[in-house]
Amino acid sequence: MAHDVEYYRSGRRRFHQPDACDLDLDYDAREIPADPGLTIVTYTLAAGAAHALAFARLQEHAESQS
Known part of the structure; x- marks a missing residue:
């Protein structure tokens, strides 16, 4: 079974931040x-x-943690 990997140089990604x-x-x-x-x-x-x-x-949360 082949597992081809593609490398993306740009795009959009979704991050989940609680x-x-x-x-x-x-x-x-x-x-x-x-x-x-x-x-x-x-x-x-x-x-x-x-x-x-x-x-x-998220920025406010990070600032309050420092």
Whole structure:
């Protein structure tokens, strides 16, 4: 049985965060030319996401924990 793996360089991913709700985040993966095999992945709040309020609650929660 084959288990083919696809590598996505960008897209949207849903994260479940119990203190906020489900968050849809856009991501981009960039390989580091100077260090083969390493990749940096950045996540940003999806443009026009209805989750902006939940994300703000998550930020407030993180700030209260520090």
